[in-house]
Amino acid sequence: xxxxxxxxxxxxxxxxxxxxxARSTVPAMLLxxxxxxxxxxxxxxxxxxxxxxxxxxxxAIVFTALLGLTRAFVAEREQRLIDGLLLAxxxxxAIWLAKTLSVLGFLVIAEVIALPAFALFFSGIxxxxxxxxxxxxxxxxxxxxxxxxxxxxxxxxxxxxxxxxLPLAIPIVVGGVGASVAGEPARYLGFLALYDAVFAIISxxxxxxxxxx
Amino acid sequence: MIAARGLxxxxxxxxxxxxxxxxxxxxxxxxxxGPNGSGKTTLLRLVAxxxxxxxxxxxxxxxxxxxxxxxxxxxVYRELTALENLDLYGRLYRVAERRERIGMLLERFGLxxxxxxxxxxxxxxxxxxxxxxxxxxxxxxxxVLDEPFSALDEEGAALLDRELAELRPQATFxxxxxxxxxxxxxxxxRLAFG
Numbered sequence: 562x563x564x565x566x567x568x569x570x571x572x573x574x575x576x577x578x579x580x581x582x583a584r585s586t587v588p589a590m591l592l593x594x595x596x597x598x599x600x601x602x603x604x605x606x607x608x609x610x611x612x613x614x615x616x617x618x619x620x621a622i623v624f625t626a627l628l629g630l631t632r633a634f635v636a637e638r639e640q641r642l643i644d645g646l647l648l649a650x651x652x653x654x655a656i657w658l659a660k661t662l663s664v665l666g667f668l669v670i671a672e673v674i675a676l677p678a679f680a681l682f683f684s685g686i687x688x689x690x691x692x693x694x695x696x697x698x699x700x701x702x703x704x705x706x707x708x709x710x711x712x713x714x715x716x717x718x719x720x721x722x723x724x725x726x727l728p729l730a731i732p733i734v735v736g737g738v739g740a741s742v743a744g745e746p747a748r749y750l751g752f753l754a755l756y757d758a759v760f761a762i763i764s765x766x767x768x769x770x771x772x773x774x
Numbered sequence: 775m776i777a778a779r780g781l782x783x784x785x786x787x788x789x790x791x792x793x794x795x796x797x798x799x800x801x802x803x804x805x806x807x808g809p810n811g812s813g814k815t816t817l818l819r820l821v822a823x824x825x826x827x828x829x830x831x832x833x834x835x836x837x838x839x840x841x842x843x844x845x846x847x848x849x850v851y852r853e854l855t856a857l858e859n860l861d862l863y864g865r866l867y868r869v870a871e872r873r874e875r876i877g878m879l880l881e882r883f884g885l886x887x888x889x890x891x892x893x894x895x896x897x898x899x900x901x902x903x904x905x906x907x908x909x910x911x912x913x914x915x916x917x918v919l920d921e922p923f924s925a926l927d928e929e930g931a932a933l934l935d936r937e938l939a940e941l942r943p944q945a946t947f948x949x950x951x952x953x954x955x956x957x958x959x960x961x962x963x964r965l966a967f968g
Binding site for chain 2: 568571579583646647648649651773
C-alpha cells in the first residue's frame, strides 16, 4: 500500500511540476471560468431567479473541468509517454489516481477564483453549495480522467471526450444544483457522495483495460 | 526467456503480424530485421508488454520491472530536466542507490554536464542518449531495443556498441535494426520479416 501511494505521489508531483513549467492548463481554466461567469452575468436578466444563477455556476464548473480533462493526457499523448508509464512496474491504477488528483488540484484552483466571482456577480455561496462543489469535483475528476485516457487513444479525441463525459456529468449537475438550491441539501449531497464512490471504484478498476492496447 | 507460437496482432482490420513462432533462451540475442511496416516494432512492443496479442501465444519470462524498452520515442518529458526524468523513472522502478546509478549513467552517456537542462533543449542525438539511460536505469534482464542506433552520431553509436558488448553476457536482447551488420557479431538468433 505504501509503495502504491508512493507511486501516486511521484506521478502526481510530476504532473504538478509539468504544469508549473508549462502553465498550459490552470491559466486557461481560470480564464475560461471567469469569462463564462461574466458572460452569464450579462446574459441572465437581472430579475432571474437564484435557481437559474446556480444552474449557470454548475455549467461553468462542468465545462471548466472538461477543459482541464482535455489537457490531462496531452504530455502522455504527444510523445507516447504513456508507454513509459505503462512499462513501469507500478500498478496502472496508480497512473489514474495520480492524474485524477492533479486534475482535481487544477479544478480546485479554478474554483477558488470562480466561487468568489460567482458571489460577486450573482449571489452568495452557502456551505451546502461548497460541499456540493467539493463532492462534484471528486466525481468529475474520477470519471473524467478515465474517459480522457480513453479519448486520447482515439483519433477524434477532442470530440470524443465531451461526448463521453457530458452524459455522465448529468447526475453530477442534478446533485450539485439540488444541493445548492434545495431546502434539505443532505439528500443531494448523499447522492453526490454515492456517485463519487460508485464511479471512482469503476474508474479505478477499469483504467488498466482502458490503457491496454 | 521468450516463447511465441502463432503470434499475431491486428489493428482493426489490418493484420500487422501473423503466425510468428519464436524461441529465445535466457542470455540470447535476437536480431529482428525487415523493411518498414513489416511488423518489427509490433513484435517488440508485444515482447515489452505494451501490446497484447490478438492471436497465438506469447510467454516472456521476465517481470515488468526487469524489462528495458527503447522505442522510436525517447519516452522522456520534454519540460523536465534529464535528472528529473531519470529520477521519475528511478522512483517508479524503485532503483536501489538511485542517485548514484543516475549519475553513473549520465556520465557514461556524456550527459552529465547537461543534467539540469530540460529535455526540450536536447538535440535528437542527446534525447536518444537520455532514452538509453532511461532504458538501462533499472538494470534490466531483458532489453528490447527498437532501432537503438537511430539519431545517434558516430560517437554515440560507438558508445552504444561498447554498452551492448558489455551487457551482452548479462542480459537477453531483442533488437530491431536497419543496420544488422552493426550488431551481427552479438546476435545468437535472427528473425527476418518481409
